[in-house]
Every structure is written in C-alpha cells, then in structure tokens.
Amino acid sequence: MENIFVNISGSIRELIGVLGLPPLFNEAVMITVKVTGILLFIVLNALWLVYMERKVAGYIQCRYGPNRVGPKGLLQTAADISKLISKEIIIPSGADKILFLLAPVLIFTPPLMVFMVVPFGQNMAAVDLNIGVFYFLAVASLSTVIFWIAGWASNNKYSLLGGMRVVAQMISYELPMVLAVLGVVMITGTLNMSDIVRAQENLWFIFAQPVAFLIYFIAGVAECNRVPFDLTEGESEIVAGPFTEYSGMGFALFFLAEYTNVMLVSFMAATLFLGGWLAPFGLTIIPGWAWMLIKVYIMIFLFMWLRWTYPRVRVDQLMGFGWKVLVPLSLANIFITGVAIKVLDKMGW
Amino acid sequence: MFGSGLLKGLAITWKEMLTPKVTIQYPDEIYSLPDRFHGRFKLDKDACISCGMCVRACPNNVIKMETETVARKKRLLKYVMDIKYCLFCGFCVESCPKNALGYEKDFELAQYKLDKVPLVLVDEEPLPPEEKERLEAEAAQKIAAAKAKKEASGGKDKGGE
Numbered sequence A: 001m002e003n004i005f006v007n008i009s010g011s012i013r014e015l016i017g018v019l020g021l022p023p024l025f026n027e028a029v030m031i032t033v034k035v036t037g038i039l040l041f042i043v044l045n046a047l048w049l050v051y052m053e054r055k056v057a058g059y060i061q062c063r064y065g066p067n068r069v070g071p072k073g074l075l076q077t078a079a080d081i082s083k084l085i086s087k088e089i090i091i092p093s094g095a096d097k098i099l100f101l102l103a104p105v106l107i108f109t110p111p112l113m114v115f116m117v118v119p120f121g122q123n124m125a126a127v128d129l130n131i132g133v134f135y136f137l138a139v140a141s142l143s144t145v146i147f148w149i150a151g152w153a154s155n156n157k158y159s160l161l162g163g164m165r166v167v168a169q170m171i172s173y174e175l176p177m178v179l180a181v182l183g184v185v186m187i188t189g190t191l192n193m194s195d196i197v198r199a200q201e202n203l204w205f206i207f208a209q210p211v212a213f214l215i216y217f218i219a220g221v222a223e224c225n226r227v228p229f230d231l232t233e234g235e236s237e238i239v240a241g242p243f244t245e246y247s248g249m250g251f252a253l254f255f256l257a258e259y260t261n262v263m264l265v266s267f268m269a270a271t272l273f274l275g276g277w278l279a280p281f282g283l284t285i286i287p288g289w290a291w292m293l294i295k296v297y298i299m300i301f302l303f304m305w306l307r308w309t310y311p312r313v314r315v316d317q318l319m320g321f322g323w324k325v326l327v328p329l330s331l332a333n334i335f336i337t338g339v340a341i342k343v344l345d346k347m348g349w
Numbered sequence B: 001m002f003g004s005g006l007l008k009g010l011a012i013t014w015k016e017m018l019t020p021k022v023t024i025q026y027p028d029e030i031y032s033l034p035d036r037f038h039g040r041f042k043l044d045k046d047a048c049i050s051c052g053m054c055v056r057a058c059p060n061n062v063i064k065m066e067t068e069t070v071a072r073k074k075r076l077l078k079y080v081m082d083i084k085y086c087l088f089c090g091f092c093v094e095s096c097p098k099n100a101l102g103y104e105k106d107f108e109l110a111q112y113k114l115d116k117v118p119l120v121l122v123d124e125e126p127l128p129p130e131e132k133e134r135l136e137a138e139a140a141q142k143i144a145a146a147k148a149k150k151e152a153s154g155g156k157d158k159g160g161e
C-alpha cells in the first residue's frame, strides 16, 4: 500500500520503455501522466471541498446542508458546476475583454504549478525540487497578480476595490508567512520539502516551532482570502470584490481556485509542521500518503471551522494585525530560533 | 487572556455542530399539523345554506358564489375560492352559521398553471327547466296542502280559545 502510487508510476515508465522510444519522449509522457493525475486530484478535491464546506456550514448552523442531489447530496457540487458551465458568460461593455477572460483561465495555473513540488507521500513529489519551499512561496504569490487582473479588467469600482484589497492583503500577509517558514528552514537547513519532512522523524515542527505554525496558519487564512480575512469579497461592502462581474464558468473557476489554494496551504502546513507523510505513534499500517491526506483534511476542517465561527475583520484591523503583530512576532521567532540553534549547537546537540 | 474569546467561539460552534439536527426533511417526512391548521378549504355541500355570509366576511373577495333559487330555496351552483388572494385569516370559516366551511390538513396548494389555482369546491349545472317546474309545482302543492290543513285545524284552535 505504502508505495502503490510510486509503483504505478514505475510500471507506466516501464511500459513506455518497452516501446523503445527516445528518453525525452518518455519523460514527456511521464510528466503528462503526473500533471493529469494532479489535475484530477485538484478538481475532485475542489468539488469535494465545496460539498464539505457546505456540510460543515450546515452542521454548525444546526442544519443538514445539501442532501438532495445524489446519495447524501454528494452530487450537489457536480450539479452546481454543470449549471454554471451552461450559463452565459457576460462581459461588461467597458471591460478589458482579453484580460477579463484571461484572469479566470490563469487563476488555476499558480496552484497547479505549486502542486508539482508537493510531496504527497514518500518519493511522491512530481518534481523533487531542492528549492521547493522557495518555489512554493514564489509561485503561489503570483495569484495576487491574477486577482488584480480580474479586478482591473472588470472596469467596475467594486472589482477594482476588491482587487486593491487583494494586493494589499496578500502582500502584507506573505511577509509573516515567509518569515514563519524561515524558522523551519533554519532548523533543517534545506529548502527541499521531502528533506524537511524527513527531518521531522523525531519531532514534528509544530512542537519545535509553535509560534511559527500559528503565524503560518493565520497568514495562510489571509492568503486564501477566507473568513475572517475575506475582505476582498466582503459581500456587505463590495459585492464580491474582483469576482463581481464574473458569471458562469468564470466565477466557478475563481471559486474552485479558492479551494485549491486552501488545499495548497494545508498541504504546506502538513509538510512543514505536521510531519508530512510520517505516521504518528508508529501507526505505519496506514500508508504515508493517507496520513498526508488525513493531516491535510484536519487543516482544511480547521479553515472551515474558523470560517463559520468568526465575523469579518475591518480593513484597518487586518493591516494593523499583519504589520504590527505578525511581522514583529515572526521576526522575534526567527531571532529566538537562531539563538536557540546556536546555543544547542554549542551544547553539542 | 487575549484570544480566549476566539477559543470560546470555536467551542460554541463545535458543540453546535454535534447537536442533533431537527430539520424536518419535508417531502419525505411531513410535520404533523396541529388541529386548527388553516389549510385547504373544504365545504360540506349539504350543510351549506348559500347564505353568503362567508362571501361577505372575506376581506379580499376571494370567494365567488353562484346560486339559483328553486321553489323559494337557494341552491348552490358554484363555489370557487381564488386562493391566490386568500390570507387564510379564517373569517369565512368563523362566519359560517352552519359550520359548512372547514379546513383540511393540506398545505400543498401550489400549482404549475395559473388557471389551476382557484379552488373549485362546488361546480354544478343549473337544473333543467322541466325539473325546475316539477319541483316548483311539487312545492306549491305542498304549500297548498299545508295551508288547507292549517285552515282546517285553525277553526278548532279558535274554538278552543
């Protein structure tokens, strides 16, 4: 069970190898298979997460949530998506047509690119990049630009305000996020995600770096634009922010991208702080990739739980909290971590 | 402590999530309606005396009634309630002197077609003229007989006084 996906990939590679084609072609086929696999994973998960979100919301609000379409309402999201696909895409007359249509198409690209380095299990990263963490932070922040494109191209004041809020919020919270991750990187001395997971063999970094985890988590919520930091689409203030003018599939893509981002942040949290595919208490009967998924889903549930508990904060509170609390806190964390590493080094740990 | 309110909020939503849900799954389960529920109307045709009190009581002119008079008796031909204007206030039911009008425990009054909305409680053809004449004649005979009887006994009564 542990190596089921690795074995599948190996047998596909062998199968192509039998054909005796040039190695470049073999690599191309392997990459295509991996991308397709990840894409399938993302889309299925996004569909499931929308359903899960509505279920969690329902249960927290003392209702059942969707339970009509399909068994237990499982096909609800599929029905919603097919409805959205069949809808007309309305382009506002003053909009920048090319950018307006480009934004929802591009919105899936950064998360998909980042997923290439996520270690789903032991030896299960599509690309085992030695600067994985850096790559993640760099590529994930590209989303900001796409939200901004959407807000700008709509030619609508709500969209523009929403776009500006996205930029302000994402840039403000990227800083503490990066600084929090730095604490982990300082301990391990590597940017390779698989190596970071292996370094947690004895102690998960959530225990070694609790403050960093907290900062990462808060900044992650803000990066995903989720409640209580969902100012970008605060419906009582600016309708739906950058998505105001989008209809049909354009809107659906933004919606699914939000869940993909949530998944991504959860995957990173599981990798950096929760020991990735490592089994706690020596429970190795459950394969590593399943542990990874369990941890990711616990994180995702936390996100949802927060969403249905807290009200939205104000813009000034958001900015103040980011710059006046999280950034100094993460800097202090780095300082203390550095000192601790040096001291422990001298003590001969 | 700073942040304890946040944890308290989380604790509340967690507890709420685990409490049993009480939503009634409508088409599968139907809530048992109370006895005095104002639902679809029913009319006891034989008890109704076509007095028109219900028509007059209605604040929205929901009830349309047509009658014909046969042998000095009103006979109900049409009793239609245009339910889309009805408030279910119950004035019509309250005002009925014979308790002919009442409710059923049925609230599923929605229709696909607008012309299906009015509730037709009575829809009868007027009596054919021959039948009418026959009944009138019968009634006239009865009255005459009664009169004769009264006269016959009337003398006696006077005598007794």
Ligand code: SF4
Pocket (backbone or CB within 6 Å): B057, B058, B059, B060, B061, B062, B063, B081, B085, B086, B087, B088, B089, B090, B091, B092, B093
């Ligand atoms: S319930 Fe009220 S509104 Fe409806 S028919 Fe009777 S009197 Fe009119």
Ligand code: SF4
Pocket (backbone or CB within 6 Å): B043, B047, B048, B049, B050, B051, B052, B053, B054, B055, B095, B096, B097, B098, B099, B100, B101
């Ligand atoms: S008030 Fe009652 S008896 Fe009179 S017409 Fe209406 S239903 Fe018939």
